Amino acid sequence: xxxxDMDMLKAQTQSARDILQSLESSQDGCIYxxxxxxxxxxxxxxxxxxxxxxxxxxxxxxxxxxRALSREVPALDDKLRSQLxxxxxxxxxxxxxxxxxxxxxxxxxxxxxxxxxxxYLPIPMASKLVARIIQEVIESFLCLPNGLFxxxxxxxxxxxNYCGLSINRILEVVEQRLQAWYNLGPTISSPYQCPYLVSQxxxxxxxSLETVQRLGRILRxxxxxxxxxxxxxxxLAIAKQLSPLINDGSxxxxxxxxxxxxxxxxxxxxxxxxxxxxxxxxxxxxxETNAGDDISSISQVFASQSTKTWxxxxxxxxxxxxxxxxxxxxxxxxxxxxxxxxMKALMKITSIRPDLILLDxxxxxxxGYQLCSLIRKSSSxxxxxxxxxxxxxxxxxxxxxxxxxxxxxxTKPFMQADLLKMMMRHLM
Numbered sequence: 193x194x195x196x197d198m199d200m201l202k203a204q205t206q207s208a209r210d211i212l213q214s215l216e217s218s219q220d221g222c223i224y225x226x227x228x229x230x231x232x233x234x235x236x237x238x239x240x241x242x243x244x245x246x247x248x249x250x251x252x253x254x255x256x257x258x259r260a261l262s263r264e265v266p267a268l269d270d271k272l273r274s275q276l277x278x279x280x281x282x283x284x285x286x287x288x289x290x291x292x293x294x295x296x297x298x299x300x301x302x303x304x305x306x307x308x309x310x311x312y313l314p315i316p317m318a319s320k321l322v323a324r325i326i327q328e329v330i331e332s333f334l335c336l337p338n339g340l341f342x343x344x345x346x347x348x349x350x351x352x353n354y355c356g357l358s359i360n361r362i363l364e365v366v367e368q369r370l371q372a373w374y375n376l377g378p379t380i381s382s383p384y385q386c387p388y389l390v391s392q393x394x395x396x397x398x399x400s401l402e403t404v405q406r407l408g409r410i411l412r413x414x415x416x417x418x419x420x421x422x423x424x425x426x427x428l429a430i431a432k433q434l435s436p437l438i439n440d441g442s443x444x445x446x447x448x449x450x451x452x453x454x455x456x457x458x459x460x461x462x463x464x465x466x467x468x469x470x471x472x473x474x475x476x477x478x479x480e481t482n483a484g485d486d487i488s489s490i491s492q493v494f495a496s497q498s499t500k501t502w503x504x505x506x507x508x509x510x511x512x513x514x515x516x517x518x519x520x521x522x523x524x525x526x527x528x529x530x531x532x533x534x535m536k537a538l539m540k541i542t543s544i545r546p547d548l549i550l551l552d553x554x555x556x557x558x559x560g561y562q563l564c565s566l567i568r569k570s571s572s573x574x575x576x577x578x579x580x581x582x583x584x585x586x587x588x589x590x591x592x593x594x595x596x597x598x599x600x601x602x603t604k605p606f607m608q609a610d611l612l613k614m615m616m617r618h619l620m
Contacts, residue, residue: 240356244329256421322355335456377459384448395442413609508552520608534558568597577618
């Protein structure tokens with residue numbers, strides 16, 4: 193791989209918009225921009241932006257967009273998304289065969305290539321996926337205040353390109369969106385804020401009590417981006433529609449959780465004095481963000497959500513860990529069964545037939561890998577999602593986990609939001 197500094201991109205005080213516009217004069221390759229411990233990557237091909245990423249939870253970003261696309265491409269279900277995570281997210285040396293040319297710089301792009309090559313993702317859908325990811329990354333990047341940007345150029349050869357966007361065009365679209373986010377401030381200052389329902393009585397003045405109850409069950413630690421993936425809606429549209437409930441105190445907004453608290457806030461982006469050609473924005477963008485901004489529209493979305501109570505089995509030899517999981521999940525949405533003895537777990541699981549199993553790896557007598565294999569041998573249990581739980585990210589043997597039949601993994605210690613995100617990934 194060839195790396196060279198480009199005079200035009202040496203560290204200097206610039207705006208994020210200046211950086212992006214300078215890409216139009218870049219040769220084919222990848223521009224890395226480092227700012228506030230975040231690495232931003234912009235891939236250029238024939239003066240078009242073919243991919244963009246940043247280093248914070250890039251696989252979480254990919255999973256959200258795949259979930260949204262699964263409504264159009266059913267093959268992109270939770271099982272396939274979990275398979276991708278086990279294969280590509282922080283891959284072990286066993287997965288080195290997936291590291292082709294310089295895509296190692298952006299591992300989630302390797303996952304997209306794999307989906308296309310294995311015929312899970314049609315090329316037109318891959319183009320839509322990449323465009324949506326680019327848009328989200330550019331939205332965050334443009335919120336960076338003027339300052340010192342350290343940039344490097346890398347010569348690269350992406351194996352395939354599915355999308356090529358005009359930089360001026362994407363700037364038009366994203367700046368319009370950022371103005372809409374800015375107008376929601378100062379209360380809503382980031383798409384990574386997490387709304388919680390805190391007053392059913394106040395909310396019930398705007399919608400039915402049943403809808404309020406469903407709303408409360410959905411707003412349990414998910415940020416606007418995650419809610420968008422969960423509900424199949426644009427996060428900006430959700431923020432607009434929830435803003436009346438936020439303003440009247442029905443909904444409390446909590447600050448972005450780590451690591452998303454490192455990203456710049458949308459409200460602190462000063463509106464540009466001049467905006468060119470904003471009337472040329474795509475119909476898709478206009479439809480998604482302007483249609484149904486009132487409270488009745490969001491009421492319809494939440495009224496259609498399932499009220500199912502999910503059955504969860506947690507198997508861990510630690511009583512304190514079982515207690516933490518039980519308190520995190522609560523009793524409103526989840527019926528939680530706690531099992532300490534792995535020797536007796538299989539019989540209990542068979543009788544319960546849970547919707548999801550949380551399985552500790554390091555247990556005496558029968559460890560997590562062995563129990564997972566036994567569960568997968570049962571015809572009645574073989575399709576239940578199994579999340580392997582480990583006390584150390586480096587201790588999970590991903591190849592062994594896949595052979596045993598694990599669906600996903602969760603690393604201790606975890607927060608309530610991490611556990612709820614796992615529930616969203618496999619159940620909701």
